[in-house]
Amino acid sequence: MPWETALGQLIMVLQFVGFVGGWENPGSLPPATAAVLCAALTTWVTFLPSFLFILVGGPHIEKIFVLPWLSAALSGITASVVGVILNLAVDFSHHALWPNGGKIDWFVGVLAVAAFFGLNRFPSALLPVVVFCGLAGWLGGCWGFLPSVL
Numbered sequence: 001m002p003w004e005t006a007l008g009q010l011i012m013v014l015q016f017v018g019f020v021g022g023w024e025n026p027g028s029l030p031p032a033t034a035a036v037l038c039a040a041l042t043t044w045v046t047f048l049p050s051f052l053f054i055l056v057g058g059p060h061i062e063k064i065f066v067l068p069w070l071s072a073a074l075s076g077i078t079a080s081v082v083g084v085i086l087n088l089a090v091d092f093s094h095h096a097l098w099p100n101g102g103k104i105d106w107f108v109g110v111l112a113v114a115a116f117f118g119l120n121r122f123p124s125a126l127l128p129v130v131v132f133c134g135l136a137g138w139l140g141g142c143w144g145f146l147p148s149v150l
Contacts, residue, residue, distance in 0.1 A: 018042025
């Protein structure tokens with residue numbers, strides 16, 4: 001199902017946010033140690049409820065499809081999760097294309113369009129497209145194509 005992939009990416013974003021939070025607020029620990037610990041803790045508390053729901057609710061999942069009111073509630077939850085992911089995509093895109101509210105970053109725009117067409121032409125080539133975009137972004141930063149927003 002397509003939404004499963006989006007949830008994996010959302011979990012990776014949460015792990016990154018935990019890493020940055022630990023790095024920025026290390027307390028008495030070195031920043032790298034605090035960042036790794038916070039990323040690990042974020043990953044743990046993100047995955048643990050999912051596994052508990054699967055282990056505890058797995059035997060009862062067939063009953064969900066028999067009860068129309070519960071099936072409707074789950075459809076509403078799915079719609080809200082899709083809305084949250086869409087909101088994140090729009091917000092991230094806005095900040096990537098217009099860093100610091102300034103002029104449009106054409107490098108990011110062209111790279112996003114190339115990735116879009118690459119994934120539409122070759123739907124199973126997600127990993128090569130991600131690697132290509134990562135390398136292009138790294139090279140763009142090295143050669144000064146990217147604005148200095150960090």
